[in-house]
Amino acid sequence: MPNCQETLKELELFLDSELPNARIEEIMAHLTGCTDCQGAYEFHAELRTIVRVKAKRDHLPEGFTDRLLACFEPQSE
Numbered sequence: 220m221p222n223c224q225e226t227l228k229e230l231e232l233f234l235d236s237e238l239p240n241a242r243i244e245e246i247m248a249h250l251t252g253c254t255d256c257q258g259a260y261e262f263h264a265e266l267r268t269i270v271r272v273k274a275k276r277d278h279l280p281e282g283f284t285d286r287l288l289a290c291f292e293p294q295s296e
């Protein structure tokens with residue numbers, strides 16, 4: 220099972236469903252048992268919804284979502 224750091228690192232790919240099924244299952248298993256990562260997952264998922272809705276309504280400046288998402292990247296140790 221992936222640890223917290225791996226889970227957070229792959230959260231974006233997980234949300235994009237760009238991981239192999241086996242990995243998705245592992246991440247889901249970790250999320251089920253880890254409230255920290257669960258919180259991060261819910262936050263990212265919600266953020267995406269907000270950004271998607273907003274992007275439809277307004278034209279966001281180039282790189283805005285990248286910069287926004289970068290704020291929530293796990294800090295490398």
Ligand SMILES: [Zn+2]
Nearest residue numbers: 223253255256
């Ligand atoms: Zn975790």
